[in-house]
Amino acid sequence: xxxxxxxxxxxxxxxxxxxxxxxxxxxxxxxxxxxxxxxxxxxxxxxxxxxxxxxxxxxxxxxxxxxxxxxxxxxxxxxxxxxxxxxxxxxxxxxxxxxxxxxxxxxxxxxxxxxxxxxxxxxxxxxxxxxxxxxxxxxxxxxxxxxxxxxxxxxxxxxxxxxxxxxxxxxxxxxxxxxxxxxxxxxxxxxxx
Amino acid sequence: xxxxxxxxxxxxxxxxxxxxxxxxxxxxxxxxxxxxxxxxxxxxxxxxxxxxxxxxxxxxxxxxxxxxxxxxxxxxxxxxxxxxxxxxxxxxxxxxxxxxxxxxxxxxxxxxxxxxxxxxxxxxxxxxxxxxxxxxxxxxxxxxxxxxxxxxxxxxxxxxxxxxxxxxxxxxxxxxxxxxxxxxxxxxxxxxx
Numbered sequence: 589x590x591x592x593x594x595x596x597x598x599x600x601x602x603x604x605x606x607x608x609x610x611x612x613x614x615x616x617x618x619x620x621x622x623x624x625x626x627x628x629x630x631x632x633x634x635x636x637x638x639x640x641x642x643x644x645x646x647x648x649x650x651x652x653x654x655x656x657x658x659x660x661x662x663x664x665x666x667x668x669x670x671x672x673x674x675x676x677x678x679x680x681x682x683x684x685x686x687x688x689x690x691x692x693x694x695x696x697x698x699x700x701x702x703x704x705x706x707x708x709x710x711x712x713x714x715x716x717x718x719x720x721x722x723x724x725x726x727x728x729x730x731x732x733x734x735x736x737x738x739x740x741x742x743x744x745x746x747x748x749x750x751x752x753x754x755x756x757x758x759x760x761x762x763x764x765x766x767x768x769x770x771x772x773x774x775x776x777x778x779x780x781x
Numbered sequence: 782x783x784x785x786x787x788x789x790x791x792x793x794x795x796x797x798x799x800x801x802x803x804x805x806x807x808x809x810x811x812x813x814x815x816x817x818x819x820x821x822x823x824x825x826x827x828x829x830x831x832x833x834x835x836x837x838x839x840x841x842x843x844x845x846x847x848x849x850x851x852x853x854x855x856x857x858x859x860x861x862x863x864x865x866x867x868x869x870x871x872x873x874x875x876x877x878x879x880x881x882x883x884x885x886x887x888x889x890x891x892x893x894x895x896x897x898x899x900x901x902x903x904x905x906x907x908x909x910x911x912x913x914x915x916x917x918x919x920x921x922x923x924x925x926x927x928x929x930x931x932x933x934x935x936x937x938x939x940x941x942x943x944x945x946x947x948x949x950x951x952x953x954x955x956x957x958x959x960x961x962x963x964x965x966x967x968x969x970x971x972x973x974x
Contacts, residue, residue, distance in 0.1 A: 617895040618843075618858040620850040646840035650811075651858065654844035657813040665811040665844065671883065690864065702810040 589629050589764035592742065593779050595622065602770045602777060606717070606745065614742060615648035615714050620655055626764055627656030630710070630740040633762040637737045639663055639710045643703065643729065645685075645696060645721055646670055652742060653712040660710065666702045668728060670694040681731040685724035688717055696724040698732075705733035716741040716763060719750025726759075738762065745770075746780050782822050782957035785935065786972050788815065795963045795970060799910070799938065807935060808841035808907050813848055819957055820849030823903070823933040826955040830930045832856055832903045836896065836922065838878075838889060838914055839863055845935060846905040853903065859895045861921060863887040874924040878917035881910055889917040891925075898926035909934040909956060912943025919952075931955065938963075939973050 599612040613619040639660045644653040645668045653665045670687075671694070679700040686693050703709075711725050722739060729736050736759065744751045744763035747770075754761050766780035792805040806812040832853045837846040838861045846858045863880075864887070872893040879886050896902075904918050915932060922929050929952065937944045937956035940963075947954050959973035 611892065612895075616859065616862070616892060618847055618850075618860070619855075620847050620858060621855045623847060624851075647843060647860065647862070650840060650843040651847035651860070654811055654813050654816060655847050657811075658817075662812075662814045665813060666809065667811070667840065667844070669809070669840070699804065699809060702805075 589626065591622065591625055592765045595619075596743065596765055596767075597777060600777060602772045602775055604772045606748065606770075607772075608743065608745065608767060608770060608777070610743060614652075618651045620651070623652050623655035624658070626652065626740075626742060627659040629764055630656055630712070630738075630762055631659035634660075634710060634738045634740070634760070637710075637760075638708045639737055641666060641703070641707045641734075642710050642712055643668065643698070643725055644712045645725060648714040649712055652714055656712060656740070664702075666698060668696045668698045668725060670696060681728045683724045683727040683731075686720050688720070696721075696728065698728050700732065703728060703732040703734055707732070707734035708737045709734050710737055711739045712741075713739075714742045716744040716751050716754075716761070717748040719754055722750070722754065740764075743767065782819065784815065784818055785958045788812075789936065789958055789960075790970060793970060795965045795968055797965045799941065799963075800965075801936065801938065801960060801963060801970070803936060807845075811844045813844070816845050816848035817851070819845065819933075819935060820852040822957055823849055823905070823931075823955055824852035827853075827903060827931045827933070827953070830903075830953075831901045832930055834859060834896070834900045834927075835903050835905055836861065836891070836918055837905045838918060841907040842905055845907055849905060849933070857895075859891060861889045861891045861918060863889060874921045876917045876920040876924075879913050881913070889914075889921065891921050893925070896921060896925040896927055900925065900927035901930045902927050903930055904932045905934075906932075907935045909937040909944050909954070910941040912947055915943070915947065933957075936960065
């Protein structure tokens with residue numbers, strides 16, 4: 589998606605340790621017009637599929653998923669939680685995910701009543717690197733007996749391999765920008781063609 | 782807002798300890814069509830004001846704020862973060878907030894470059910009870926020299942007093958449903974008229 593690649597080139601910064609900061613428009617400050625265009629792009633890619641629910645994970649995926657949902661007929665968005673809360677009770681599906689950006693393990697939790705065997709789920713997240721967060725969401729869907737119809741990602745760090753591994757397993761992963769290489773010293777960012 | 786009150790009556794549940802669960806449509810599963818109507822309601826209420834930015838706090842405020850932003854000309858949404866992350870670096874405004882639902886203190890952090898002296902800010906959150914989270918966001922705005930133009934809340938627990946205290950201090954607080962009383966034994970929920 590050209591618009592997203594241009595924003596990454598213009599406003600993204602590469603930091604040591606494979607960190608690509610895009611907090612100017614994606615995951616701290618949010619450009620909701622861009623999110624809307626991202627939703628339209630995913631809707632075009634997944635047009636042949638029945639999507640009954642969008643599943644994402646707190647926190648950065650929520651805004652993107654909620655804005656994108658309009659392009660999928662306003663289906664419900666469920667966001668998996670990363671910590672126990674007194675707002676979570678009753679039966680839950682839980683798994684564990686290692687967060688690269690927070691550098692620790694998190695529980696990932698969804699209430700059973702919001703993820704069901706009849707659901708055809710689109711997973712949405714801001715980043716895909718090694719794929720650990722997505723594995724957690726896929727685990728939750730498998731526990732519920734829900735079908736993962738596709739995976740919509742804003743920025744995939746292609747050189748970390750998580751996306752290609754998921755594609756190899758048959759998942760339909762639509763990443764709107766795939767970074768093939770990036771260099772913290774020069775700031776150069778190359779996208780996959 | 783009648784639509785929101787009806788949803789709370791129909792799908793909300795009252796739990797002991799002043800907990801109102803609305804996770805079927807507001808803060809775990811998200812009804813984005815309802816969020817859109819909420820955004821329209823806030824836009825009508827705050828029509829006379831110049832809003833250059835929406836500030837919310839992770840995680841439950843993000844989806845609401847991002848969907849609502851369309852009704853404010855697509856202004857940027859910034860979400861304050863509740864924990865340090867390697868995606869946060871450089872100068873930050875920080876404060877501390879006690880979370881009722883998580884029952885512990887959190888740092889609340891926003892990067893200085895995304896909150897500025899020229900900003901006219903609408904604060905948005907899903908819940909207002911004692912007002913501690915909003916105090917944190919107001920602190921951040923004061924640190925930045927940004928003007929708080931108004932506060933848009935989905936559900937205010939009026940009996941906990943946080944909203945009326947803020948109104949007494951001159952803040953324009955628009956809560957779309959104000960719960961005046963609720964009863965965990967009977968499940969009764971009364972709204973302010």
